[in-house]
Amino acid sequence: MKILLLYPQYPVSFWSFQYALPFINKKAAHPPLGLLTVAAMLPADWDKRLIDLNAKKVADDDLQWADYVFISAMNIQKPSVKEILNRCQALGVKTVAGGPLFTMEPEHFPEVDHLVLGEAEVTLPPFLADLEQGRARHVYNTDERPPMTCTPVPAWNLLNPKDYVCMSVQYSRGCPYDCEFCDITSLYGHKPRLKDTRQFIKELDAIYDIGYRGTVFVVDDNFIGNKQQLKNDVLPTMIAWMELHKHPFAFITEASINLADDQTLMDLMRQAGFSHVFIGIETPSEEGLKECNKFNNVNRNLIDSVRKIQNIGMEVSAGFIVGFDSDTPSIFERQISFIQQSGIVTAMVGLLSAPRGTRLFKRLEDEKRLLSEFTGNNTDFSLNFIPKMNPQKLVEGYQKIVTTIYEPRAFYERVFKFFNEFKPPRIKRADGFHLVYIKALIQAMFYLGILNRGRRYYWKLLAKTMFRYPRFLPEAVIFSVYGYHFRKIFRDMPRLEGDI
Numbered sequence: 001m002k003i004l005l006l007y008p009q010y011p012v013s014f015w016s017f018q019y020a021l022p023f024i025n026k027k028a029a030h031p032p033l034g035l036l037t038v039a040a041m042l043p044a045d046w047d048k049r050l051i052d053l054n055a056k057k058v059a060d061d062d063l064q065w066a067d068y069v070f071i072s073a074m075n076i077q078k079p080s081v082k083e084i085l086n087r088c089q090a091l092g093v094k095t096v097a098g099g100p101l102f103t104m105e106p107e108h109f110p111e112v113d114h115l116v117l118g119e120a121e122v123t124l125p126p127f128l129a130d131l132e133q134g135r136a137r138h139v140y141n142t143d144e145r146p147p148m149t150c151t152p153v154p155a156w157n158l159l160n161p162k163d164y165v166c167m168s169v170q171y172s173r174g175c176p177y178d179c180e181f182c183d184i185t186s187l188y189g190h191k192p193r194l195k196d197t198r199q200f201i202k203e204l205d206a207i208y209d210i211g212y213r214g215t216v217f218v219v220d221d222n223f224i225g226n227k228q229q230l231k232n233d234v235l236p237t238m239i240a241w242m243e244l245h246k247h248p249f250a251f252i253t254e255a256s257i258n259l260a261d262d263q264t265l266m267d268l269m270r271q272a273g274f275s276h277v278f279i280g281i282e283t284p285s286e287e288g289l290k291e292c293n294k295f296n297n298v299n300r301n302l303i304d305s306v307r308k309i310q311n312i313g314m315e316v317s318a319g320f321i322v323g324f325d326s327d328t329p330s331i332f333e334r335q336i337s338f339i340q341q342s343g344i345v346t347a348m349v350g351l352l353s354a355p356r357g358t359r360l361f362k363r364l365e366d367e368k369r370l371l372s373e374f375t376g377n378n379t380d381f382s383l384n385f386i387p388k389m390n391p392q393k394l395v396e397g398y399q400k401i402v403t404t405i406y407e408p409r410a411f412y413e414r415v416f417k418f419f420n421e422f423k424p425p426r427i428k429r430a431d432g433f434h435l436v437y438i439k440a441l442i443q444a445m446f447y448l449g450i451l452n453r454g455r456r457y458y459w460k461l462l463a464k465t466m467f468r469y470p471r472f473l474p475e476a477v478i479f480s481v482y483g484y485h486f487r488k489i490f491r492d493m494p495r496l497e498g499d500i
Helices: 032-039 058-063 075-091 098-105 120-132 184-188 197-209 228-244 256-259 264-273 288-289 304-312 331-342 357-366 393-405 406-419 435-451 454-466 470-492
Strands: 002-007 045-054 068-072 093-100 114-118 168-170 213-218 248-257 274-282 315-322 349-352
Touching: 002 032, 032 045, 032 068, 032 120, 045 058, 045 248, 058 075, 068 075, 075 093, 075 098, 093 098, 093 120, 098 184, 114 120, 168 197, 197 228, 197 248, 228 264, 256 264, 256 274, 256 304, 264 274, 274 304, 304 315, 304 331, 304 406, 315 331, 315 393, 331 349, 331 393, 331 406, 349 393, 393 406, 393 470, 406 454, 406 470, 435 454, 435 470, 454 470
Parallel strands: 002 045, 002 068, 068 093, 093 114, 168 213, 213 248, 248 274, 274 315, 315 349
Antiparallel strands: none
């Protein structure tokens, strides 16, 4: 068999970083980890190629070469998925599709030849067996949650790591919490399933062996779902591995805010090389937190929790939401104030949306408030349900938040506030970490320091950083590039007033 694994394109969005990538000569932010893992599950004697449309265009010759095109995607990639499927149909190329998009709404893709849904460790083997015997069905699905110990090391040989900002690994699936708006538990369940420590280290070895040195994203939706396993085994083993290999990686991940309550866990994560954690803060409103079942965030000083994590040497980025039923017009100023006070540089603020499979979707469906399908884009100006607040005021208030917090003066002030709180350990990293910052500095000095309207604040940030925190100059450069990307995103985003 000749298999083309095809990863659809992301539209320009908050997390795509399309406007930032040229500064560091990268083509995409993250590799398609799911497809690389599926590739490792296919027969070893099959001829496999991978094309990530975020890094390279796919030609008709590439499609016609394949016996089957395998596609995996998330909701936000749906427009690219439809384009790929249309091309494959026109060329008579058979398709196999799976991943979150297809699993949550398979009925929207009748043109796919074979839908292999759920987790591939369960549904891919019977599909391959049936394919070999010439009797492959249209749909393979399961509710089974397989153990992570049967997941293979991804086929890293299929891509060029130089195309990407960072590499990715997965340690666990599932989250013990039950936020009303989140579809993670629908996809992966409430009980965290873990890879064993030797298996996880083997994946780090594989990334190290392809010559990569830099940032590695541990893609778990909540890395600290099983704290004891991390503290007793995984993190101590990672610490030893990092020391043995002279600290080749800096890890980033996602976690819940109660990370701040466990000093031992924070210390171990920092020693293991974790430098950045994304946290779902959502709202400073206690009513909103209770409404969406975000009880980890209730009855605590959220800014103090953020400060604890940043004081230990891990940058906090965070997600915020407006549009809860309990929100009043005061929420917009409260969100702005909280974000500025927190020193959270990368603050993803989105309008509340109801993805299929969530408890929120079901509630709004029962209340006959749904308007459309979720686009998958957390930061566009569309609503897929009827909010309690006046829709026009909600969208205008949301627009005020994102334009205010990424306006140059406010953004650069927040960067410097973060530097005041950030206390990373001094670790000598392996070669290859700093060249990217030098390239970014040269380009940023021209685009942000000369051409950009916020150049005055850009130079002020660099000067203050050089004077007070010279070791943070690389971070100052990268944050400046991020700010440019975020301003472009929200300035260019179409306002969908007619669809409200």
